[in-house]
Amino acid sequence: MPGPVEDERPTSPHVELADDRPKSPHVELADDRPPSPHVELADDRPKSPHIELRDDRPHENGEEKSSPGMRNSKGWDGKLRVDRTAVLANPEIFSDPESDDENVHRGEQLPADEDLLDDEDPETDEIIVSHARVESISALRLERFCHVARLCLRQNSIQHIEGLSALAETLQDLDLYDNLITRVRGLEALTHLTHLDLSFNKIRHIRNIDHLTELKELYFVANKISRIENLEGHPHLTCLELGSNRIRTLENLEPLQNLEELWVAKNKITSLSGLAGLPRLRLLSIQSNRIRDLAPLADVPQLEELYISHNAIEDLTGLASNKKLRVLEISNNAVSSVAGLAPLDLLEELWASYNQIDDFAEVERTLRDKANLTTVYFEGNPLQLRGPAVYRNKVRLALPQVSQIDATYVKT
Template sequence: MDGETQSPRDSNPEADDQTVEIDPSSTVLDLTSFQLHDLNSVELSPSLTELDLTANRLSSLDPRIAHLSNLKKLSLRQNLIDDAAIEPFSRWDSISGLQELVLRDNKLKKIPDPGIFKSLLVFDVSFNEITSLHGLSKASNTLKELYVSKNEVTKIEEIDHLYQLQILELGSNRLRVMENMGNFTSLLELWMGRNRIKVVNLCGLKCIKKLSLQSNRLTSMKGFEECVALEELYLSHNGIAKMEGLSTLANLHVLDVSSNKLTSVDDIQNLTQLEDLWLNDNQIESLKGVAEAVVSSREKLTTIYLENNPCAKSTNYTAFLREFFPNIEQIDSNVFA
């Protein structure tokens, strides 16, 4: 963080009549976990650039925040803020220069209006009760990180103008279709685990480096062929029966296909950069077949999970893997010094 962080001193968070002492010269105020019901005991310096109110008991916004014209980062994470409490926010023009707004883990049922924040870079509304992305059409196209995980969203919409997005987190929602992401040509990370997606559709994106589709309803791995920049791919807890569409992913370092329906390891023979390979909880029969499939990453591989497969019952299972992969550091839960 920029500036000097000055936590409140000599104060009892439970004492409503005691003033929280603040260094007036500080531009950063961290009131995390003070269990505050309001900010009456807190002096808010007009020079503040960062205000962290994480893990308190706030159910309304202090109107003085509206006058913090230098504010760049505001976190209201883990409070009791609902839609009515956040509504005045959209009229506080003095803080329109805000770059980071965190409303994670509150009581929101809809997206707060972000229209006045013309320089917003980070917007986090995860862990609420939001049912729709309606309202994000007003978000500034400067946005680089958007977090809407652990809500009840059913459709990807109103975000196609966010062409500067680098991180998009939509995990733990009710999404069934991957759509309206074709403009995200700068996207580096896409997190969509714990949804209801059946088919991979990355809308032609080629720049993604980290992708999670864990705990969905996938039965096929087709759809990743053009994601040549991929470094980490997480596909555990689906219904995938065959490994395919991976041969072009030359930059892949981490591959997790655990807890699927695989009987063999395929289409990774050309991959030379694999370091972590998770294959546990499948139906893979041949240990030799695994070794042959990963031969191009033989020197690179440091971690492999194969437990709860028939092949893991092979004689000399651990010894075979340690001999074949000279730089292996972990096999299942066994870590080697």
């Protein structure tokens, strides 16, 4: 299941992008995904949304990180966290040059790209060719396969989207994560797509997808996008991920009347205005931006989960209208009082590490009556730092309904 901040962990809640790619090129076609929930194989993300909260932080002799982990249906919360041993096809994404299209390094194309799928069953409904240095989609001769619903070409050296029209009648899920794509083209015939992942590429503009009217999930994580635009004609879109881009304003979202999840962490967003036209939005992930004022969230009273760590928030009173909130993640801000949480009777999890909270009495007054509250994180606040030996016991006495205090389970 942290103004701008260095991204040493996914902005609390965090995500680790493990390097589970094959060490030598090969094709995987087996479907070992769980029946409903994130995809294994080359695709390490779950296929249906869930949040996974875990705490892998050292607590005794090691350095503590600011909050536990979270992942959504695609294993991403908008924060860029890559294992140190991982090798990306697109390493330039870690830099932020204004223009580096001219410096794109062409991947080494295997002499036999066109033979990679020769042993594959022509009746297969899923093709996965990951980390195989494929440069040309056309070279794979996909027209041989008439029933493909899911195509995953992750972590290759593809620069252009082409050679897919033969799959137009059956293709629903297209994954081109971590390639060298600079422009969204070549999707004209794919009108049945429900899932499209173009994360970790070099795309600057959201374009040429308005005809994909059946899309449910759309991923543009870690590109070079500076503006939210051209999202008209997506009545079924429920999840939009734009984390780690160059976006400054939440805009042009009104056409997405069925949007439930918006992930925009690690951008340059200064205001929460622009969400009023999203009547079904229940999850907002906007960590590591430049947010100071929570008042605009009154326009989304149906919000259930808010992840807004690593911003510049001092006051929580702006949440008074968000009475459906169940999960609130505000770590690494400048909050000194939790009094603003008094109206949130449905609160289940509060992640408030590394703020300025120092009053146990106020914590008890505000949170003791929250019957559903199971998890609180207050580490790194003055109320923990000035008495670490007695801190957890004091929280237990103040909030007897809680079963987890930071990484410690206090009830079985």
